[in-house]
Amino acid sequence: MTQFTEEEKTIRRIERRFSKGVVQYGLIEEGDKILIGLSGGKDSLALVELLGKRVRIYKPRFSVVAVHVVMKNIPYQSDTAYLKAHCEAYGVPFVQYETAFDPATDTRKSPCFLCSWNRRKALFTVAKEHGCNKIALGHHMDDLLETLVNMVLGSPAICIYRSNGRSTARATSLAKVFVNNFNLPESTAIIDLAYGRCRDDNSHWQNVLKYCKDGCFQAMIDEYIHMLKETAGFQSDGNQYQIVHDMMMDSLKIHTATYIADTYPDFKKRINGADRKSDGCRIRSSYAVGFTKDAGDNSKVVMRKENIRNAFNSPMRPFVLATTSIGQEGLDFHNYCRVIMHWNLPSNPIDLEQREGRINRFKCLAIRQNVADKYGKADDITFKRDIWTEMFEAAKAEKQNDQSELVPFWCFGKNQSVKIERLVPMYPMSKDEVNYERLIKVLSLYRLTLGQARQEELLEYLFKEFKDTNGLKKLFIDLSPFSKGKEG
Numbered sequence: 001m002t003q004f005t006e007e008e009k010t011i012r013r014i015e016r017r018f019s020k021g022v023v024q025y026g027l028i029e030e031g032d033k034i035l036i037g038l039s040g041g042k043d044s045l046a047l048v049e050l051l052g053k054r055v056r057i058y059k060p061r062f063s064v065v066a067v068h069v070v071m072k073n074i075p076y077q078s079d080t081a082y083l084k085a086h087c088e089a090y091g092v093p094f095v096q097y098e099t100a101f102d103p104a105t106d107t108r109k110s111p112c113f114l115c116s117w118n119r120r121k122a123l124f125t126v127a128k129e130h131g132c133n134k135i136a137l138g139h140h141m142d143d144l145l146e147t148l149v150n151m152v153l154g155s156p157a158i159c160i161y162r163s164n165g166r167s168t169a170r171a172t173s174l175a176k177v178f179v180n181n182f183n184l185p186e187s188t189a190i191i192d193l194a195y196g197r198c199r200d201d202n203s204h205w206q207n208v209l210k211y212c213k214d215g216c217f218q219a220m221i222d223e224y225i226h227m228l229k230e231t232a233g234f235q236s237d238g239n240q241y242q243i244v245h246d247m248m249m250d251s252l253k254i255h256t257a258t259y260i261a262d263t264y265p266d267f268k269k270r271i272n273g274a275d276r277k278s279d280g281c282r283i284r285s286s287y288a289v290g291f292t293k294d295a296g297d298n299s300k301v302v303m304r305k306e307n308i309r310n311a312f313n314s315p316m317r318p319f320v321l322a323t324t325s326i327g328q329e330g331l332d333f334h335n336y337c338r339v340i341m342h343w344n345l346p347s348n349p350i351d352l353e354q355r356e357g358r359i360n361r362f363k364c365l366a367i368r369q370n371v372a373d374k375y376g377k378a379d380d381i382t383f384k385r386d387i388w389t390e391m392f393e394a395a396k397a398e399k400q401n402d403q404s405e406l407v408p409f410w411c412f413g414k415n416q417s418v419k420i421e422r423l424v425p426m427y428p429m430s431k432d433e434v435n436y437e438r439l440i441k442v443l444s445l446y447r448l449t450l451g452q453a454r455q456e457e458l459l460e461y462l463f464k465e466f467k468d469t470n471g472l473k474k475l476f477i478d479l480s481p482f483s484k485g486k487e488g
Contacts, residue, residue: 018050032062035132036092037123040068040078043138045086051136052090065093065130069122071115072100097126112204113183147206154213163221165241174245177252182208220315223368226388227335230363251310256284287318328355334364341423345435349443360420369418371395
């Protein structure tokens, strides 16, 4: 009996599975001419060997040709001499096709996307030139299983489908926007840092799936939809899924706009009495928007302002918002922001409170993180409906009976793991340090009069004033009816 080595056993097992798949799914038919996409990797090299051996079988009669696409503007190149020799060893004709692409033709797409697109286009071109009716690529079962798992867990369309009413139309239309955003150069750079630069045609979109899976895209979408429902002010409206869909589309589809910046030559001409209107310098901007009232303050401009605010209140871009004092009143930025930097200190402590109030709201990011940290892994929560509704219901149910109504159920006091952060840059030798201490002192007293003192700031102020903690007892007032007549 013939004894096979482990290598020979592996090769024979692969050949049997290959033959079974070809026959079972009818992949090869009489008269086929198959084009093999030969990248130079082990999968495509094995495909040349398997098809080269099978073409020698009489039935069904078919022919094969291998093509290696060379992208002239990409520095990485394969050993074409080795590829040609490998094809000749199995009687497979070898074709080398050279092409290139110009990244400047479409700056909205990443170079990896354009490279993959042009490679696939080259395969179709060569297939047509050689009369091929089928194209074979070196994908195997493990690739397929991994891709399917990543699609189930991280595909934007599937995640959106599960979270927003199970509508295929809504899921696909919104997923297309995500696909366009993932193909932007800046998005590609982020994914390349996480998973390495693209090595072949499939690397980028497969890395996007990994990025979404590892980043838990499903949880992000669930949280975002919950917050949109809170913003819209409904919980059970029958049309809520479409409303949420429209709000997400408005937040994601932020296009560049043209702004006119004044220039010194135009300014000089105006002060010298020039009659013509200044053209200025036209600038393309993604997120900048003006809040001044002028001739351009029309419905289109108003809509753009609203969309940019909605974009900041989403888990997507922009990640940093820079605004003047006009943003300290009437605007909420609490959905996905818990850090505020005061570039300059206001003169009025009420203005400081107004600024920080933009991100200090019910169900703000810091509160959600604390609630999720405490209840997200609780054994008694089933998560059958809206996960965020259930976690907040659990927090409310746990509230102690004797707990004051002035202390909301979602405030954890000293046990909170996440807090809203205040950043105040201090310049050396400036008056900001003195002004900051004054503002915090006045603000603490102001909040105390409202019965809503911020504990950390109040205690910090008291401990500075009273070195001896025993002196603090003089400030205590016991309003309990049980203390009537008692000393102190």
